[in-house]
Amino acid sequence: MMKLTLTLRPYEKQAALRKLCEKRLHAPVRYFRILKKSLDARDKSDIKWVYSVECSSRNEEIPKPVYTQIVAPMPKVYIAGAGPAGLFCALRLLFHGIRPIVVERGRPVERRAEDVAAFQRTGVLDPSSNVQFGEGGAGAFSDGKLNTQTNSPLNREILDLFVRFGAPEEVGYLGKPHVGSSNLRKVVANIRAYILEQGGEVRFGTALTDYEVKNGKLTAVFLNGVREEADALVLAVGHSARDTFEVLLGKGMRMEQKEFAAGVRIEHLQAAIGKAQYGAGYAALPPADYKLVSHAAERSVFSFCMCPGGVVIPSASEEGGVVTNGMSEFARDGVNANAALVVQVKREDFGSDHPLAGVAFQRKMERAAFAAAGGGYRAPVQLVGDFLVGKESYYFGEVRPTYARGTAFAPVEAYLPPALTESLRTGILDMNGKLEGFAAYDAVLTGVESRTSSPVRILRGDDLQAAGIAGVYPCGEGCGYAGGIMSAAADGIRVAYAIAQKYF
Ligand SMILES: Cc1cc2nc3c(=O)[nH]c(=O)nc-3n(C[C@H](O)[C@H](O)[C@H](O)COP(=O)(O)OP(=O)(O)OC[C@H]3O[C@@H](n4cnc5c(N)ncnc54)[C@H](O)[C@@H]3O)c2cc1C
Structure with a gap:
């Protein structure tokens, strides 16, 4: 070879x-x-x-991974949340011979797509089926970018599983793999079919509402209030499960504040980004992306989740709050490029030592954005040129916002605290020196980008069990152990292995 x-x-x-x-x-x-x-x-x-x-010049065999099978009687393992962490945890448990019960508060991905479309059309939000909640998790309506900062040995296994369950083959080898929103939903539905086929369970419209612990060990879970005996519980509930965090905290689960980042989505013409990155021949190349960091201000500013040829998507999961995120289809053929442009948020911004103070801080920005745009889940927008000189915006230039619920002009200051807006201004000007046209007058800022990662961490030990509670496994982004699809999936696999190891 x-x-x-x-x-x-x-x-x-x-x-x-x-x-x-x-x-x-x-x-x-x-x-x-x-x-x-x-x-x-x-x-x-x-x-x-x-x-x-x-x-x-010979026929070579690609070696297949071999997984150790459990020998003890089948444990009853519940996984709360069918996002990447929960789904990859379920797959890995099945490979070890454990048939998990996946409970998901939202709907199957096909039904969920209808709910998301209905919200964009009508402005009526379903708090349990939206861009954050439902089968596939927050990632289901994403760009499906599968790049990661982590160098986990599990990354290869995860990419191979994406391809096995329906992602385009190139996802297995591209330097910056991207599944696209439509393919991602297909992969999620195929994973569900596999879990069912292998004897696992998937229950929709089923929320983890409580759990029972005796002598420091999990004995039961409560699903929509109904008790079921359990040997293990994987908490893969994502960063937006605010009500679940409150229940967990109320039960004495050890939790701490976690810093995150917040800001806006920035939109440019995709052609302008292409010209800046590749020069005149950009049209023959894949839609260009960028990744920018600025340390020019007091706080670091960075771009995040850049979606070439994508749209800004209304991503609220709570009534009365506006949240933005970005997505694109596989072709990435939209007119605009968008990215999160965020500033580091510090614990001192939360204004309290309460473990959930970061949630309150997010909620405050989301409600302020909702009010600033006049309600109806419209989003506040401002042109970059006006933001930089502190003027209100009154008309768009060439860049038209793609946020489907509609927008209203309002200054960024109306929903972001001063420490964040000041750093954002300096950061945009600095980034313009790195990517020509980044500070273009008519680039559009849409708010608010508040759910970049979890504002809490649920403490766990080296055996991945919650501090002081045997049988409960905090997992994925919501519990503070991941920041994206790949790292959430990797954490799901790690947790599955930790559970299976008990029964080898
Ligand atoms: C629009 C959008 C675009 C994104 N784009 C990308 C991208 O391109 N690349 C990337 O790497 N990341 C992207 N992300 C981030 C990525 O989706 C998350 O990092 C990832 O989904 C986290 O995985 P998770 O499994 O930990 O949690 P989640 O995906 O949030 O899944 C948690 C699941 O738990 C369910 N749940 C919550 N509470 C309960 C309960 N009490 N009982 C039962 N179920 C419950 C929720 O309904 C949800 O389905 C994007 C996010 C959004 C919103």
Whole structure:
């Protein structure tokens, strides 16, 4: 087997790679696999795709992972939440021979898509089925970007599972893999079908409302108020399960405040981002993205969850609050580019030592944004040029906001605290030096980007069980152990392994 690094020009077809391999092998190719593909655009006059491939003149077998099976009687494992953490936890438990019961407060992903569309059309919010809640979790209506800052050995397994359950094959090898919202929903439905086929359970419209502990050990869960005996409970409830956090805190679960980031969504024309990143030939290349950080202000400002050719999506899960996020379909062919542009929030901003003070801080910004835009889940918008000089906006330029519930002009100061707005101003100007046109007068700022990560952490030990409660496993983003689809899925797998290990 030979490992090679090969390059292709943007106009060359991927099929040319096999020919290049044959040249190097001096023999016909029988085994060929792309391991990685990324775009090298550092030199705008010499943009190229760089591939890492393995090839051989023999038929090679890709080794399949082997999972240890449990030997003891089947434990009753409940997973609260069918987001990436809960779903990948369920898959890994099944691989070890444990059939979990997944409980999800929201609806199946197909029904949920209808609820999300109805909210965008009518402004009537279903607090248990929306962009944050329902099968697939917060990630289901996302761009499905599967890049991660973590270098977890589990990343390979997760990407392979995405492809196995219906994501495009390139997700397995692209440097910046992206599933797209439509494909992501298909993957989620396929994972559910697999869980059911393998003897697991998935219950929708079923919320974890309480749990029972005797002698420091979990004995039962309460689902929509009804008691069921349990050996283990995985808390994969996501960062927006504010009512669940209150129940857990009330039961004495050890929880602490966690800092996060907050700000706005910024929208530009996708063509402007393409020209700035790739130069004149941008149209022949994939829609350009960016990732920016500025340390010019007192607080760091950074872009996050950049969605090329995407839209800003209304992401509220609580009545009377406006929340933004971003998504795109697989083609990324929308007119605008959007990204979260956020500032580090510090504990001192919360104004209290209460473990859930960060939730109250988020809620305050979300309600202020709702009020600033005049209700109906319209979002407040301001042009970058006006924001930078402290003026109100009255008309749009070339960039039109994509937020589907409609917008109203209102200054960023109406919903973000001064420490955040000041840093945001300095950060935007600094970023303009790194990406031409970032501070374009008519770029649009839409608020408020408040749910970037969890405002709490539920403490757990090295065995991944909640501090002082055997059998309860805080997991994923909501409990403070992940920040994105990949890291949430990886944490789900880690928790599954910790549970299974007890029964090997
Ligand atoms: C619009 C949008 C776009 C995003 N884009 C990306 C992206 O491109 N790439 C990326 O990496 N990340 C993205 N994210 C973030 C990503 O979706 C989250 O980091 C990830 O989903 C967290 O996974 P999780 O399983 O920990 O929690 P979640 O996905 O939040 O899942 C938690 C689940 O628990 C359920 N639940 C809550 N309380 C209870 C209860 N008491 N009982 C039963 N069920 C309960 C919820 O309904 C939900 O389905 C995006 C988020 C949003 C909102």
